[in-house]
Amino acid sequence: MSRKATITGLGKYIPPRVLTNKDLEKMVDTSDEWITTRTGIKERHLVEDGVSTSDIACDAAREALADAGLAVEDIDLIIVATVTPDMPFPSTACLVQEKLGAWNAAAFDLEAGCSGFVYSLAVAAQFIESGLYRNALVIGAEILSRITDWEDRSTCVLFGDGAGAAVIEATDKGGMLAFELGADGSGGKSLYIPAGGSLKPSSVTTIEEKGHFIRMEGNQVFKFAVKTMGYAALKVIEKAGLQPEDVDLFVPHQANTRIIQSAANKLKLPEEKVFVNLPKYGNTSSASVPIALAEAREEGLIKDGDIIVLVAFGAGLTWASTVIEWNEGE
């Protein structure tokens, strides 16, 4: 069997401050009942002022390194998936490298919206499978509260902050068996930030127009997500030479319980095989899958030999999925 990449350590960081649906009722014209029934979200966690994406990425990374039993010098590659970098450049991955002291690591960011973490797993796996690198750190970290318009009820109820990290090493048994990555750039305008880039640099006008905040056509993204999540999961299971009934745990991007439910239905998965922590955290974009994975393992839902499916969709529009035959090694 050829050499595969596998996850040997997991970590997460959830900021302590909680914003509940009841709190949001005081900020915009919404209700706990609307948010709960339309999305499944009950509360989300937000960072304090002064905390950056690289800070919370490092918190998750340190936990993942300890979990894998690796020293920081052992890391050959750092990929940070984020839509909320500390700044346009340098990359958040370089800031993380400096904060961790991971001086032997190459470092870059990957931007694929909420699919960023699973895209990054695929990229890291290529380096590990080719033998170019031994150990990689893949991090999904987001401070979405900084790009959220807190006066827009159609988006501000959805998002939260957090970070998740995974250490990737080689294995000759199991590991990440297959990937399915995709994009449909024609849907870009259904989820985007209009200003602050080369097309519309930040100016007094762009700030007045709130061009630095998330804009979303919720319905369009919803339809795309329902179509894509099931497709990407079924496709990757097929690529791995497996059947949906072989899946032990399904860990989807946590955006909306109705989207998760529709994907689970396409795979005919019973409820106990579908991991959901969305009510506690909201949508944390590229951090959502690694946080969910770390939490599922903490809860004892993942053991060696299990077949785990990760699937995400997001801005771009993008999708990404992988099948892991779990094998943490020694």
Ligand code: ACO
């Ligand atoms: N509270 C109360 N009412 C609201 C709220 C709110 N927070 N937000 C919208 N409404 C109203 C709307 O104004 C609309 O009212 P109207 O009928 O009088 O015009 C009504 O509720 C229905 O709005 P819809 O947008 O049709 O509601 P829908 O059932 O589609 O749910 C939602 C909206 C939850 C946003 C859904 O479309 C969704 O989850 N979409 C996917 C979003 C997503 O996952 N985005 C993240 C992608 S990941 C990334 O890369 C960041």
